[in-house]
Amino acid sequence: MVLLDRSTLMVVFAVMTLTMLVLFYFDTYRKSRAPFAGWWCGAVASFFLAAVFYFMGEVQEVAWAPSVGNGVMVLGSGCVWAGTRSLAGRRNRPWLLGIPATAAVAIDVAVRHTDNAPIGSIVLLALMGMAIGLASVELWRERAESWHLVRSLAVATAGCAAYYLSRTVGLAVLGPADPLFQVLFGTGVTLLMAMVLLVVVSSSITSLNYARRTEDLQELAYRDGLTGLLNRGEFMHQAHRRLRANLAAGVDTAIVMADLDRFKAVNDRFGHDAGDGVIRAFAEACRSAVRDADLVGRYGGEEFALLLDGVDAEEAVRIADRINAALAEKSSLPQGVDAPTASFGVVDARDRNAGLQRLLREADRALYDAKAAGRNRAVIGFTGAGTQAG
Missing domain, CATH: 3.30.70.270 (Reverse transcriptase/Diguanylate cyclase domain)
Incomplete structure (x- = not known):
């Protein structure tokens, strides 16, 4: 069995997120300019940048890069939540997403070179788990006509939230060096969960975007363009x-x-x-x-x-x-x-x-x-x- 080191996994994750970002932006977002698609572009871009920062810290030993990577990961998770709120027609305040991201960076910087270094990772995982969990709650609340299109997204976000929160508890109780923790919550498993979330969300958002565009075309077919009344x-x-x-x-x-x-x-x-x-x-x-x-x-x-x-x-x-x-x-x-x-x-x-x-x-x-x-x-x-x- 071949085990990939952390730096290789980071490169794989970065290439995957960059590819998905380019494809999703040109194939979905540019065609619709839908707010929820824009938020998802922001989430994927954040995950790509986080992978770059983690790689810089892992390979080039840039001291501040991992802390910034934590903040960008939290920001990306917040964008997932904001996207689900946008799907439900709820208002977002983008500046609020910067608060937990900044907190994640500040806490990781403060503890990284101390005996309490795992606290930075615990905060990161807890904030990501809560943001993705809130995204799942938003989706489960909206059991509307488009439910069949977002059902897989609701399940995926719920599963990822449960995993990240469980990893938070495992890190706090077992510690990062514990063999059981490495088996259940090691870097490979964690990145795999992130990739699953990326694939499911991208697929669901693309399907939903196509359905919305079809509805818009149908609306144009039976509405008068000047008044919006029935033709x-x-x-x-x-x-x-x-x-x-x-x-x-x-x-x-x-x-x-x-x-x-x-x-x-x-x-x-x-x-x-x-x-x-x-x-x-x-x-x-x-x-x-x-x-x-x-x-x-x-x-x-x-x-x-x-x-x-x-x-x-x-x-x-x-x-x-x-x-x-x-x-x-x-x-x-x-x-x-x-x-x-x-x-x-x-x-x-x-x-x-x-x-x-x-x-x-x-x-x-x-x-x-x-x-x-x-x-x-x-x-x-x-x-x-x-x-x-x-």
Whole structure:
């Protein structure tokens, strides 16, 4: 059996981490710029630098290098934790990661040439174990749709944390020279655990990054680029299903068609950027006035369609009034210019045989009635008739 010395193991670890850093940076991080991928780049870079410092201390006998290596290892472990927090959408304070890293360096410098030299390694292992353990806790807390992608990462971080904390106890109880300690927690085993963590985390982050990018592309496929609302095709798709379900369950459903008043005049007078701003303001007004369960889509140009759950026509008119009020507040047109308004056509699906296309046609006729009646109002439509309601 061939046993590799510590310096050779350090070289192997350094080459591995550098290779993974280059591959991960160019193949994953540069394509997404995702924060969690950035944190993982920071972790791998830290582990590579730590290996370099340890090699300098082992081979070139640079006195300060091992202590700095300890601090950089702790920093890398902190980056793993920060990355898992980023995955969960939690805020990180990067400067906090420097506190335990600095403490690891200071303590190791203070005890390295004394009889208490193992204390530096104990502190290093304890801080690494806690940081990686916290990373595992973050992952286990987030049992979300992406759980299958991070499950192996959660298990790997939990295993590594348990190992590093066990090594801390072994070092404190048995001492570094004890044969049992060398068998269970020697340099080779410790570096092997670090390599396993690197491989599992890189694989998991790459898979998760690919899944996130796929979700983003799917989101772009059914969202309007200017407003973030559903585009026409996706609105029709979802509204068909929602209407059928509501009719079967006996739930009221209101269909609303909306059109911005005198929109061409805004474009002609203030330019297309101002027109786009009004469209975005209307989308924001809709989001503030309707519930998350309701559907809002950009039907085309300055025209919009809404499906409101559990709402009759009269309540839909009140929602339309709230949208117009919110639009006046959110508009960014120059001061002194009349606030933009919208006209609305409203119908409800009391007829169990009503289809979405028929309801949209009736709402569109009511919308034209609202325009003809002076704009800036909602009109309730019925088959073949229209009644002003606001």
